[in-house]
Amino acid sequence: MSGSKRIVVITGGSKGIGRAICLRFAREGAGIIFVHYDPDDIKANETLGLLDKMGVEAKAKKLDVSSFGDVEEFFQEVIREFQRVDVLVNNAGITRDAFLMRMSEDQWDQALLVNLKGVFNFTKAATRSMIKVRSGRIINISSVVGQIGNIGQSNYAASKAGIMGFTKSVALELATRGITVNAVAPGFVDTEMTKNLPEKAREAFLSRIPMGRIGKPDEVAETVYWLASDSANYITGQVIHVNGGLYM
Template sequence: MRLKDQVAVITGAAQGIGRATAELFLSEGARVALVDVDAALVQKTAEEAAKQTPGNAVGISADVTKYDTCEAAVKSVIEKFSKIDILVNNAGITKDNLLLRMSEAEWDAVLDVNLKGAFHFTKAAARPMMRAHRGRVINIASVVGQEGNVGQANYSASKGGLIAFTKSCAKELASRNILVNAIAPGFVRTRLTDILSDEAKRLLVGRILLGRMGEPVDIARAALFLASEDSSYITGQVIGVNGGMYL
């Protein structure tokens, strides 16, 4: 098992990429704290995910936009599992609109969750990682953070900022043996893409060399690689998982 006895914290873990990552990590021997703003859903997800490994998963409710709840979540994980080895900053939202129609509230909401949320959890989790002189931080960015997208100025800025945040944290934390990397998914079949029209999906798939949208487990597998010893000489990098959509 590639993550035996490791403890992982995954935000936005109630569904989609976060849930797939939690399930894969559990299957590889990790103990996992699933974090989400939806308390009821994340608890249900944690219970379902842990059926094969009882006691190895816990659901925690936290609002990533508020540092005190992130810090409290980290403390809860330490109390239950004694340490944190891996942090996956996956929590994210979209509020799409064209630039001239986008409200300040739409801009702020996306930046607060997608970028500030990663800052909050990384800051909180970095302290126990530094004491242990070991850790992995994996930020779930996006291909639109690399190339931009019409109607997603806020989302693109948040994910581009997350990539820059990844590189800065990699430089700050390397001396403590904490590796910080990002994954930039392309279009993945989640609740964020399920709302698209069939025509919009067809146009998107037409841009992907492999001819299909990604699945949450495709991103989870990349996260597993970055969380494992297989990536022990990789930090500050952005791993594209996009089916050839962005080269």
């Protein structure tokens, strides 16, 4: 992995939206490095197999995005091996749903640690090398829930709204350094995360989507890819909503 290929780091790339993002960047022949934190490597190996079929070089690592030290170490390895990171996509995320009155401290902490601190850890580490070359693209995956809230998801909503504020602040800090920082806020997308929703909650969500259907991971990946392309050179600090009209 070297030469003129872009080097793209994606968190949560083993499945769902993260996998679709890996495959989208692979279509341009980029070098793909993704992390995941599944209990086993089955899905990560599936993604690696798909990337291999596309003829791109790819690497996967099991890593908890919320561990500051592990993320620092991971980036040192990446820079040693590939010299640079052109694009960072902060996609890893979890839900730990409960009504506020029943939400445990651990459920709150887990959602915030993975969804928000994970974005801080990766952005800080990637920015160091991007600043040196005065170029880079950072795309953070937020959620419509960070904008409109959701019953049983106060922790998740707080983490995803936090990503929006973080994105805008870092975009301001890096605007003169050739680095753009944007967020993509998907609506309701067909992945394992939403398959686990109770049928009633799923139907309630669907009935609120003006376009009348659930989104596809590829539809989110296309927007991420566009934000990382030259077509989006003058776009920074934005939250792009990909939600079938659920929030306007």
